[in-house]
Amino acid sequence: MGTPQEPRLAVEISGINLRNPLLVSSGTFGNGREYSEWLDLGMVGGIITKAVTLLPCNGNPPPRLWEVPCGLLNSIGLENKGVEAFLAEDLAWLNRFDVPVWVNVAGFSDEEYVAVAGMISDSGMADAIELNISCPNVKQGGLHYSSSPREAARLTAMVQKAVNLPLYVKLSARTADIKEMAVEVQKAGADGLSLINTFPAMAIDVETGRARLANVSGGLSGPALHPIAVLAVWEVAQVVDIPIIGMGGVWSWKDAAELMMAGADAVAVGTLNFVDPEAAFRIAEDLGSFAARKGFESVSELVGLTRRGGIV
Amino acid sequence: MNLGSKFSAPIIEKSVYGCLTRVVFGVDQAYLAEPGQFLHVLCGSEDGRILRRPYSLFDTASGTASILVKEAGPGSAWLARREVGEEIDCMGPLGRPFSFSIFDRPALIAGGAGIAPLIFLYKNMCSEGMEPSLFWGIERSGDYGDMPESILAEFQVRIASEDGRVGFKGTALELFTSQQPEDFSAIYACGPRGMLIELTEIMIGDRRARLQLSFEERMACGVGACKGCVVPASDPAGSYLTVCKDGPVFEGKELDWARLKSRVWQ
Ligand SMILES: Cc1cc2nc3c(=O)[nH]c(=O)nc-3n(C[C@H](O)[C@H](O)[C@H](O)COP(=O)(O)O)c2cc1C
Ligand code: FES
Numbered sequence: 001m002g003t004p005q006e007p008r009l010a011v012e013i014s015g016i017n018l019r020n021p022l023l024v025s026s027g028t029f030g031n032g033r034e035y036s037e038w039l040d041l042g043m044v045g046g047i048i049t050k051a052v053t054l055l056p057c058n059g060n061p062p063p064r065l066w067e068v069p070c071g072l073l074n075s076i077g078l079e080n081k082g083v084e085a086f087l088a089e090d091l092a093w094l095n096r097f098d099v100p101v102w103v104n105v106a107g108f109s110d111e112e113y114v115a116v117a118g119m120i121s122d123s124g125m126a127d128a129i130e131l132n133i134s135c136p137n138v139k140q141g142g143l144h145y146s147s148s149p150r151e152a153a154r155l156t157a158m159v160q161k162a163v164n165l166p167l168y169v170k171l172s173a174r175t176a177d178i179k180e181m182a183v184e185v186q187k188a189g190a191d192g193l194s195l196i197n198t199f200p201a202m203a204i205d206v207e208t209g210r211a212r213l214a215n216v217s218g219g220l221s222g223p224a225l226h227p228i229a230v231l232a233v234w235e236v237a238q239v240v241d242i243p244i245i246g247m248g249g250v251w252s253w254k255d256a257a258e259l260m261m262a263g264a265d266a267v268a269v270g271t272l273n274f275v276d277p278e279a280a281f282r283i284a285e286d287l288g289s290f291a292a293r294k295g296f297e298s299v300s301e302l303v304g305l306t307r308r309g310g311i312v
Numbered sequence: 313m314n315l316g317s318k319f320s321a322p323i324i325e326k327s328v329y330g331c332l333t334r335v336v337f338g339v340d341q342a343y344l345a346e347p348g349q350f351l352h353v354l355c356g357s358e359d360g361r362i363l364r365r366p367y368s369l370f371d372t373a374s375g376t377a378s379i380l381v382k383e384a385g386p387g388s389a390w391l392a393r394r395e396v397g398e399e400i401d402c403m404g405p406l407g408r409p410f411s412f413s414i415f416d417r418p419a420l421i422a423g424g425a426g427i428a429p430l431i432f433l434y435k436n437m438c439s440e441g442m443e444p445s446l447f448w449g450i451e452r453s454g455d456y457g458d459m460p461e462s463i464l465a466e467f468q469v470r471i472a473s474e475d476g477r478v479g480f481k482g483t484a485l486e487l488f489t490s491q492q493p494e495d496f497s498a499i500y501a502c503g504p505r506g507m508l509i510e511l512t513e514i515m516i517g518d519r520r521a522r523l524q525l526s527f528e529e530r531m532a533c534g535v536g537a538c539k540g541c542v543v544p545a546s547d548p549a550g551s552y553l554t555v556c557k558d559g560p561v562f563e564g565k566e567l568d569w570a571r572l573k574s575r576v577w578q
Contacts, residue, residue, distance in 0.1 A: 027538065028533075029537060030533075030535075030537035030538075031331070034533070034535045035535070035537060036317065037316075037535075038535070049461065056549070056551075058549070058550050058551050058552060059539060059542070059552065061544075061571075062529065062541075062542050062543065062544075062552070063530060063538050064531070064539070064541075064542065065530045065531070065532055065538075065540040065541070066359055066530070067362065067530070069359045069360040069361065070360040070362065071362070071550070072362065072363065072532060072538055074532070074538070076539050076540060079542075079552065188537070197417065198345050223360075223362065227341045249550055271362070272535070273537075274363060274364070274532040274533040274537075274538060275316075275354060275362065275363060275536070277318070277535075278318075279383035293334065299558060301403045
């Protein structure tokens with residue numbers, strides 16, 4: 001899937017061909033449908049769908065959003081209609097488009113993760129799975145796994161056995177040592193990594209003394225997260241040899257180039273989709289121009305460039 | 313209903329009414345929007361706010377679309393200070409509009425800046441030959457500059473001010489209930505959440521079916537993708553509806569008022 005828009009932009013990760021290295025990240029693009037009126041979904045490198053759980057999930061009470069300088073706090077809390085409805089209504093619909101799809105899977109127990117991932121894999125309608133073990137907005141199923149490399153590895157191995165698709169594991173930077181986490185998850189059979197999820201954060205209304213979000217804490221995304229993501233990718237790229245999708249505050253082609261130079265094989269646009277639905281496509285075009293200006297035949301030459309001593 | 317688009321529009325006119333600034337954009341001649349829909353406007357700010365902000369459409373005429381901006385934070389303050397000629401990035405019109413039947417006897421109830429979509433609705437109803445009654449409540453007479461006077465001159469509107477210096481002394485709801493609310497077959501409201509909750513408490517039972525209420529909530533995407541802007545739905549499973557896509561206009565019976573009431577902060 002994915003016919004290249006320009007040969008220079010085409011990349012391949014885990015055997016999946018992307019027309020450009022700019023995906024849209026989970027939870028920031030719905031399941032594609034909401035944005036299909038705003039752009040041709042075939043124009044983005046890949047779509048990572050909103051977290052899906054075994055049963056329908058109502059999510060957290062509102063307010064769920066609070067904007068901060070250079071960032072956004074959200075506490076959506078995995079609102080989704082459950083895997084059955086997702087397969088029948090959303091994934092089947094998304095399959096009409098010529099674009100690779102990663103399905104973000106979440107759960108409240110080991111068994112739920114395994115069941116949902118298995119159903120997605122068996123449906124034959126997804127290109128890859130992204131295991132969400134780093135959602136800051138639910139008590140179990142979220143940061144519980146990503147705070148312990150052993151737990152994360154155990155879950156990865158269980159899910160890997162149940163699926164027939166490339167398995168990506170999405171990590172949080174809120175962990176004692178993201179390198180150890182990445183190494184353990186790779187050993188347990190992960191085919192790729194998504195770095196990073198939102199970072200746990202909080203805001204208080206000083207007039208009332210109350211938390212801004214009903215859930216009290218939420219996940220920070222947007223430009224404020226970007227340098228944290230660059231470091232996470234940089235550190236992890238040196239200790240694993242599986243592909244990395246870098247994300248966190250990508251606001252321009254420069255941010256995408258930075259993540260790739262730090263070691264990401266592809267990049268996902270998140271919060272920026274809310275401001276500009278065409279952002280991923282636009283950034284891909286700009287990245288192509290940059291690569292051309294620097295004399296690269298493929299954007300892949302950017303990957304890990306900083307470690308190789310930069311542009312000589 | 314119209315599908316929105318993303319466009320850049322010049323400000324062609326600006327007028328200040330106390331805490332509200334009316335911003336008129338120059339848009340395509342064929343631009344169509346309905347009352348209750350909103351524009352999702354990309355504001356700047358001094359301190360790096362990044363998201364768009366929703367503004368109810370106040371008016372669309374051939375080649376123009378206008379909104380009322382109330383300064384409520386860094387983004388709206390930035391927008392209110394733009395000058396005529398500057399280009400602003402907008403998405404819209406978005407959201408589900410008000411709907412009406414020409415056989416209705418409608419009452420329109422606005423609280424504060426909630427007047428914007430109701431003036432638009434009022435004008436559309438009048439051009440269909442209807443005779444809507446419009447009630448507008450403001451806190452203090454000076455808050456909106458000379459807008460109350462100019463609206464009074466142009467429309468059949470009854471104003472309530474809490475200080476009693478213009479019109480009825482009291483709130484929009486007190487004014488409305490003093491006017492035989494039973495006589496109206498459809499009620500449209502936009503204003504602070506407390507006002508909408510109070511209104512549904514007056515309109516109990518099947519009278520809630522006659523209510524159409526326009527909600528405000530903090531938004532990110534504006535198109536139903538992020539699930540950030542939700543209000544509780546009346547279904548027993550405890551689910552939510554998005555204000556940006558399922559709303560911003562809801563019928564009274566679609567929402568869970570007990571859960572809405574339990575949200576104590578705005
Ligand atoms: C409103 C919102 C919802 C999100 N939902 C999910 C989700 O369901 N699953 C997930 O793995 N990440 C989710 N994320 C995290 C993003 O996919 C991404 O990792 C993060 O926002 C950092 O990228 P950004 O700064 O470009 O937004 C969500 C982020 C936002 C802002
Ligand atoms: S603002 Fe994103 S769903 Fe309403």
